[in-house]
Amino acid sequence: MKIAVCIKRVADSETRAKVAADGKSLDEAGVKFILNPYDEFAVEEALKRKEAAGTGEVVVIAVGAASSQETIRTALAMGADRGVLLQADAGTADPLAVARVLAAELKDGGYDLILFGKMAIDDYHQAIGPMTAQLLDLPCVTAITTLTIAGTTGTAEREIEGGVEVVTFPLPAVLTADKGLNEPRYPALKGIMAAKKKPLEVKPVQLAATGGAGLEVLAMSLPPDRKEGRIVGEGAAAVAELVRLLREEAKVL
Amino acid sequence: MSNVLAVLEQRDGTLRKVSLEVVTGARRLADALGGTVDALVLASGPVQGADQAAACGADTITTATHAGFARYSPEGSARVIAERARSGGYGAVVLAATATGKDLAPRVAARLGAAFASEVTGMGVEGGTVIATRPVLAGKAQLKVKVTGTPVVVSLRPNVFTPVQNPKAGAAQSVAVPGDAGRVVVQEIKAAPAGSLDVAEAAIVVSGGRGLKEPANFALIEKLVQAFGGRAALGASRAVVDAGWRPHGDQVGQTGKTVSPSLYIAVGISGAIQHLAGMRTAKCIVAINKDKDAPIFKVADYGIVGDLFEIVPKLTEEIGKLHG
Amino acid sequence: MTAKFQGIDFYSMDGLLSEEERAVRDTVRSWVDDHLMPVIGECYIEGRFPKQLIPQMAELGLFGANLPEEYGCAGLNNVAYGLIMQELERGDSGVRSFASVQGGLVMYPIYAFGSDEQKKQWLPQLASGKLIGCFGLTEPDFGSNPGGMITVAKETKTGWVLNGAKMWITNGSTAGLAIVWAKTGSLDDQSSIRGFIVPTDSRGFTAKDQKGKLSLRASDTSELVLQDVQVGKDALLPKSGGLKSPLMCLTQARYGIAWGAIGAAMACFDEAVSYAKNRVMFGKPIGGFQIQQARLAEMLTEITKAQLLCLQLGRLKDAGTMTPQQVSLAKRNNVDMACECAREARRLLGANGILAEYQSMRHLANLESVYTYEGTHDVHTLVLGQEITGLSAFN
Numbered sequence: 001m002k003i004a005v006c007i008k009r010v011a012d013s014e015t016r017a018k019v020a021a022d023g024k025s026l027d028e029a030g031v032k033f034i035l036n037p038y039d040e041f042a043v044e045e046a047l048k049r050k051e052a053a054g055t056g057e058v059v060v061i062a063v064g065a066a067s068s069q070e071t072i073r074t075a076l077a078m079g080a081d082r083g084v085l086l087q088a089d090a091g092t093a094d095p096l097a098v099a100r101v102l103a104a105e106l107k108d109g110g111y112d113l114i115l116f117g118k119m120a121i122d123d124y125h126q127a128i129g130p131m132t133a134q135l136l137d138l139p140c141v142t143a144i145t146t147l148t149i150a151g152t153t154g155t156a157e158r159e160i161e162g163g164v165e166v167v168t169f170p171l172p173a174v175l176t177a178d179k180g181l182n183e184p185r186y187p188a189l190k191g192i193m194a195a196k197k198k199p200l201e202v203k204p205v206q207l208a209a210t211g212g213a214g215l216e217v218l219a220m221s222l223p224p225d226r227k228e229g230r231i232v233g234e235g236a237a238a239v240a241e242l243v244r245l246l247r248e249e250a251k252v253l
Numbered sequence: 254m255s256n257v258l259a260v261l262e263q264r265d266g267t268l269r270k271v272s273l274e275v276v277t278g279a280r281r282l283a284d285a286l287g288g289t290v291d292a293l294v295l296a297s298g299p300v301q302g303a304d305q306a307a308a309c310g311a312d313t314i315t316t317a318t319h320a321g322f323a324r325y326s327p328e329g330s331a332r333v334i335a336e337r338a339r340s341g342g343y344g345a346v347v348l349a350a351t352a353t354g355k356d357l358a359p360r361v362a363a364r365l366g367a368a369f370a371s372e373v374t375g376m377g378v379e380g381g382t383v384i385a386t387r388p389v390l391a392g393k394a395q396l397k398v399k400v401t402g403t404p405v406v407v408s409l410r411p412n413v414f415t416p417v418q419n420p421k422a423g424a425a426q427s428v429a430v431p432g433d434a435g436r437v438v439v440q441e442i443k444a445a446p447a448g449s450l451d452v453a454e455a456a457i458v459v460s461g462g463r464g465l466k467e468p469a470n471f472a473l474i475e476k477l478v479q480a481f482g483g484r485a486a487l488g489a490s491r492a493v494v495d496a497g498w499r500p501h502g503d504q505v506g507q508t509g510k511t512v513s514p515s516l517y518i519a520v521g522i523s524g525a526i527q528h529l530a531g532m533r534t535a536k537c538i539v540a541i542n543k544d545k546d547a548p549i550f551k552v553a554d555y556g557i558v559g560d561l562f563e564i565v566p567k568l569t570e571e572i573g574k575l576h577g
Numbered sequence: 578m579t580a581k582f583q584g585i586d587f588y589s590m591d592g593l594l595s596e597e598e599r600a601v602r603d604t605v606r607s608w609v610d611d612h613l614m615p616v617i618g619e620c621y622i623e624g625r626f627p628k629q630l631i632p633q634m635a636e637l638g639l640f641g642a643n644l645p646e647e648y649g650c651a652g653l654n655n656v657a658y659g660l661i662m663q664e665l666e667r668g669d670s671g672v673r674s675f676a677s678v679q680g681g682l683v684m685y686p687i688y689a690f691g692s693d694e695q696k697k698q699w700l701p702q703l704a705s706g707k708l709i710g711c712f713g714l715t716e717p718d719f720g721s722n723p724g725g726m727i728t729v730a731k732e733t734k735t736g737w738v739l740n741g742a743k744m745w746i747t748n749g750s751t752a753g754l755a756i757v758w759a760k761t762g763s764l765d766d767q768s769s770i771r772g773f774i775v776p777t778d779s780r781g782f783t784a785k786d787q788k789g790k791l792s793l794r795a796s797d798t799s800e801l802v803l804q805d806v807q808v809g810k811d812a813l814l815p816k817s818g819g820l821k822s823p824l825m826c827l828t829q830a831r832y833g834i835a836w837g838a839i840g841a842a843m844a845c846f847d848e849a850v851s852y853a854k855n856r857v858m859f860g861k862p863i864g865g866f867q868i869q870q871a872r873l874a875e876m877l878t879e880i881t882k883a884q885l886l887c888l889q890l891g892r893l894k895d896a897g898t899m900t901p902q903q904v905s906l907a908k909r910n911n912v913d914m915a916c917e918c919a920r921e922a923r924r925l926l927g928a929n930g931i932l933a934e935y936q937s938m939r940h941l942a943n944l945e946s947v948y949t950y951e952g953t954h955d956v957h958t959l960v961l962g963q964e965i966t967g968l969s970a971f972n
Contacts, residue, residue, distance in 0.1 A: 011390070013390065013391045014581060014583065015390075016393075017390050017393035017394045019394070024396075026390065026394070032583070070596055073596065073600070074600065077600060093396075093398060094368070095359070095369060096362060096363060096366070096367075096368070096369065099363060121390070121391060122389060122390055123389050124371065124372060124387070124388065124389055124391075125359075125369070125371050126355050126359070126371055126372075127358070127359035127362070127369055127371055128359075129359075130356060130359040130360050130363070131359045131360070131362065131363035131369075132363075133360075134331070134359075134360050134363035134364055135363055139328070139435075139436040139437045140327065140360075140437065141327075141437055142355065142356045143352070143355070143356070155440075157443075158352070158356075159352060159502050160325075160351075160352035160353065160442070160451075161351060161352060161450070161451035161453070161454055162444070162450065162451055163442045163443060163444050164442065164443040165324075165325070165439045165441075165442055165443075166439070166440045166441050166442070166443060167437060167438065167439050167440065168437075168438050168440055169436060169437045169438070170436055179501050179504075180500075180501045186604045186607060186608055186637055187600060187604050188604070188636060188637050188638050188651075189601055189604065189637060189638035189639070189642055189651035189653060189657075189661075190638050190646070190650075190651045190652075192597050192600045192601055192604065192651075193597065193646075193651060193652055193653065196597065213366060213367055213368045213401055213402025213403075213405075214368050214401055214402065215368050215369070215370060215398050215399070215400055215401075216398060216399040216401065217396055217397070217398055218384070218396075218397045218398060218399055219396070219397040220389075220394055220395070220396050220397075221394065221395055221397070222393070222394055222395075223388075223392070223393075223394070223395060223533065223534065226533065226538075226552055226554070227554070229538070229550070229551075229552070229553045229554040229555055229556060230554075230555065230556070231545065231550065231555075231556045231557070231558055232555050232556060232557055233557060233558075234557065234558050234559045235557070235558075235559035235560065235563060235564060236559070236563040236564050236566075236567040238557045238559070238564075239557070239564060239567040239568050239571055240571060242539065242555055242557060242568070243568070243571045243572065243575070245555055246516065246537070246539070246555070247575075250516075250536075250537040250554065250555075252457075252515045252516040252536060252537045253516070253572075253575060496615075546855055546856055546857050547855075548855055
């Protein structure tokens with residue numbers, strides 16, 4: 001099975017958010033960067049399928065600055081075979097621009113599956129996977145929590161409000177992974193050592209909004225601090241007062 | 254002058270309530286851009302309640318029918334919406350960031366080569382260009398973005414654009430769609446337990462944490478949720494999801510869902526930072542915890558300190574009385 | 578209490594680590610948060626080692642991590658090895674002890690003193706965690722003075738016969754293999770000390786758990802009794818000879834412990850800081866009061882010093898120039914400062930600090946054992962004294 005996994009280097013969500021001097025981006029001082037957690041499910045799924053098939057290749061592809069090489073090596077340490085960095089100035093706001101360079105890289109790869117995490121925990125677009133699929137004219141299912149493949153047909157499940165959709169699709173296909181798809185393995189220590197020796201190709205690319213359409217970040221701000229709240233009382237005796245306040249003061253009941 | 258295409262959602266032939274939020278958001282944009290709101294819903298036949306879109310500001314309501322649109326059809330829908338957006342010369346396409354919307358909107362944007370702003374919590378127009386506000390970093394920060402080009406595609410975070418009455422003509426029509434529905438087929442929808450509302454869409458969320466001591470005690474939370482008469486959903490802290498007490502679909506915060514309910518009740522949750530990120534945009538937060546120094550009380554609007562095993566049943570009783 | 582550990586790095590030492598070293602540390606750190614922290618409090622109270630974690634630890638490659646890849650090990654450098662010990666002990670000293678013994682006191686002697694056949698036969702099994710080992714040096718009457726041991730090995734036609742008793746042996750009752758040190762000559766001849774690979778199912782070999790421990794409770798500590806235990810010629814570690822051999826093993830383990838102690842101190846400091854910021858008394862968080870700030874400042878200072886100490890020690894070890902005396906300095910300093918950190922953190926936590934729900938008192942109790950084993954604090958003091966003055970104060 002030849003599988004490509006598109007990954008991203010993101011700021012750890014445990015990071016305290018501080019706005020950088022430019023007023024538009026995250027202040028990176030003291031920030032820990034990790035492999036996007038949703039991408040871990042994608043990498044794990046690719047590794048599992050290759051192991052089950054007994055043969056094949058797992059290629060990880062990242063779009064970002066040179067520092068993303070470290071993230072690619074994390075995926076290589078988990079067991080991916082080789083990596084590709086599409087090196088571009090970090091910090092683009094535009095998912096379509098990223099999808100375009102990914103589609104160009106993936107087009108002639110002959111992949112049976114192209115996997116993404118359902119979204120990056122820094123920008124929350126949830127877009128690049130399906131956009132890339134659209135550009136490649138490949139079937140795509142997003143936010144999958146289960147996956148079975150029989151020959152060239154796949155079945156996946158995805159959560160919707162109040163239910164679970166069961167979806168079928170032909171291969172080759174693009175899938176984006178949600179939490180629950182699998183339990184990602186840790187990069188074993190031997191894997192970390194082996195990662196250094198695996199091929200990692202760096203290709204410079206241009207990320208440009210085309211045709212005058214695009215997203216431009218004007219400002220980043222922290223949400224306003226909530227007003228100070230108060231303890232209404234202690235124990236079950238305070239419940240009546242709470243309900244009264246919710247009705248009359250907060251007006252949410 | 255720019256018209257706005259509002260994409261509505263139906264399930265089992267009935268309009269989903271979140272669609273009215275889409276119309277409201279679209280109306281706001283259209284008024285600023287000086288255009289109409291044309292609502293579009295994809296279905297296999299007539300959609301019950303589609304006319305409600307008129308009350309929130311839809312100038313026209315089109316039902317695009319195809320046998321394959323009974324359930325969500327990713328490829329067919331994207332094709333139809335993109336064609337409509339193009340042929341109608343729309344300035345903006347607005348969808349809801351529901352499970353379906355999150356899947357559909359990027360496809361539409363890619364087809365159109367359009368700029369796409371997802372899960373928007375605020376929207377306006379400055380100098381003829383759409384400016385959107387969207388949350389990032391698990392809700393710890395927000396971005397103000399300029400969305401340029403024609404059209405632009407925007408998906409709205411559910412429960413933020415409260416439907417506003419703004420009656421327009423809502424001229425209805427039905428159009429049969431040719432072509433096939435696509436390679437990706439939703440074969441069935443497995444139902445979640447009856448009456449369960451998704452945590453990301455509910456107006457009221459009651460979340461339980463480790464303070465409940467064991468999974469069986471989530472029954473207390475379930476009873477409180479039920480007492481709200483269908484308006485509330487059950488949520489869970491990451492700690493209890495990781496411990497296997499609740500499915501990950503219930504998780505609020507960090508790698509779980511980010512919610513914006515009117516009322517968020519945190520029961521037995523200490524308020525570690527990763528949970529707070531997921532719910533701090535709730536309009537009103539209530540915390541119930543035995544430890545008066547628990548961090549959750551710092552973000553809660555109202556708190557009760559004490560034994561949740563006594564407080565929650567009493568609260569369930571009082572809420573039950575209100576909803577009779 | 579389930580927030581992920583972010584580390585303590587006041588002097589930006591991450592920049593002094595290579596990408597692999599950081600990646601190794603981060604993997605173990607994550608694993609400890611996900612798998613060890615949820616169970617360790619319970620294991621400690623119940624007095625049992627979390628055996629169910631052994632396969633995961635093996636799969637990660639935690640055993641003998643600095644031994645070569647040809648034996649199924651990770652082939653890491655010594656700084657990475659130290660970071661593993663640091664992160665394991667950030668979880669619990671007992672769990673780090675398990676890894677120290679398996680890697681530094683069982684796999685290492687086979688690697689350093691064993692024949693090629695012995696290495697091939699035993700190392701992969703030990704690396705995979707399928708076989709657990711223990712290190713039999715200390716005796717009931719010979720702790721700080723291992724050279725006085727009275728366990729003996731007499732040569733026979735087919736091999737050796739061992740007689741004696743060992744005490745305070747980590748992993749003793751769960752081990753399938755024991756590295757036993759015994760005198761092959763007369764009892765006053767230290768140079769006759771040799772190492773033997775003894776399968777624990779050998780006739781005459783018994784291991785019994787030592788009960789009633791108030792420290793290192795999440796660790797198996799046993800007595801070993803060898804009564805006419807017969808082993809083959811291939812049991813002898815051919816390159817072992819004299820007290821020097823077991824001491825070389827101890828140097829390996831002590832190196833890991835110097836790092837491990839930092840982990841324990843970091844855990845206590847982290848807990849204390851979090852508590853100090855959240856616990857409100859007299860109208861403000863207790864972290865705003867002078868005495869608590871003094872406690873925290875002291876802890877951070879000692880942790881930072883210890884981190885820099887260990888990093889240089891690791892670089893020296895990788896360069897092949899590290900001396901046992903340098904390890905003595907680090908073990909002595911770091912364990913002592915960790916004991917202080919744990920005690921001060923416990924005190925800052927007030928009444929809550931005596932509960933198993935919090936970590937500090939567990940670390941406090943554990944560190945008393947770490948202070949004593951692998952060369953007591955006082956012994957290392959004399960090692961340094963001798964190194965400095967050239968004069969032995971041992972007897």
